[in-house]
Amino acid sequence: MxxxxxxxxxLIARVxxxxxxxxxxxxxxxxxxxxxxGMFAESGVPMPQLAAAFVTVAETVGGILLILGLLVRPAALVLLIGMIGAAVxxxxxxxxxxxxxxxELVGALGAASLLFLALGGGRFGLDxxxxxxxxxxxxRRAAERDAAAGATTTVDRPAPDTKAAYPDERHSVPRQPAEHERTQAADYDRTQASEYDRTQAAEPAERPHPAEHRPGGLSEEDMRDVDAVVNDQPTRPKPPNR
Incomplete structure (x- = not known):
């Protein structure tokens, strides 16, 4: 405020x-x-022609600059010098x-010029x-430089050293298998499966062993029945389809 x-x-004082x-x-x-x-010469001003030209240009141009608020401090300095000379x-x-x-007048104008020289003309002007x-x-340029510097620092940052972070082998980060290693393992598994299928196909299916026959066309079960008859034992009934 x-x-x-x-x-x-x-702004008001400037104008x-x-x-x-x-x-x-x-x-x-x-x-x-x-x-x-001529007036300056009558008043005893040294170098009246140069002083007259200086004061005329300073007051005209300096007044315009004060109104616009442009180059307020340099204009105020020149006007202050002119007012001091006029007063003295x-x-x-x-x-x-x-x-x-x-x-009276030159003193007030000089004091105002001194204030403008010390404090400036405010924000409501071209300055x-x-x-x-x-x-x-x-x-904006400083922010862009900071952003560029931050991006460069992020790109140039080295990768973390897992060995330094985990000096003990037991606490080291497990290494993920590379893509070609995973591919080789899958090919090996498919090769083993194919080899197993070929082996199973080459082996003949297990066949039931036929009942062992004794000489004379009698089977082992028939021989047991014969023994039971000879030894006077009851004969076990044969299952059907025998």
């Missing part, structure tokens, strides 16, 4: 002081440099009041607008 109040006050300087400068232009230099060589011997040719634009561009 205080900054805004200062900017408004600086008012700039209009006063511009009016006096245009008055000297209309009178002509010859008449102005022309108005100081005549007292304070302007009606008597005193330094404030251009300064804000330059600051924003500088901040």
């Amino acid at each position: 205080k900054r805004v109040v200062f900017d408004i006050a600086a 008012v002081i700039g209009v006063i300087f511009l009016a006096h400068g245009l008055q000297k232009w209309q009178a002509g440099l010859g008449a102005t230099s 060589f022309v108005h100081a011997p005549n007292g304070i009041f302007v009606q008597e040719g005193g330094w 404030g607008i251009l300064g804000a634009v330059y600051r924003r561009r500088a901040e």
Whole structure:
């Protein structure tokens, strides 16, 4: 809030002081440099022609710059020098009041120029607008440089050393098999499966062993029946289809 109040006050003071300087400068232009230099010579100003040209240009151009708020501090410095010279060589011997040719007016204008030289013209002027634009561009470039530096640091960062992080082999990070290793393992499994299938196909199917026959066409079961008859044992009934 205080900054805004200062900017408004600086704007009003700039415009008012700039209009006063511009009016006096245009008055000297209309009178002509010859008449102005003659007046300065009568007042005892050294090098009146050079002083007249300097004051005329300074008040005209300086007044315009104050109104626009452009190059406020350099313009205020030049105007302050002109007011000091006018007060010392022309108005100081005549007292304070302007009606008597005193330094009242040049003193007020010089004091205002000193304030502009020390504090500037505020943000409501071309200096404030251009300064804000330059600051924003500088901040943007600084942010871009920081972002580029951060990206470069991320790209150039070395990979972490797992051996340094896990010095003990038992705590080392398990190595993931490479793609070609996984492919070779799968091919090996398919080869083993194919070999097993070929082996099973080559072996003949297990056939039931035929009942062992005794000489004479009697089977072992028939022989047991014969033994049972000889030994006077009951004969077990034969199952069907025998």
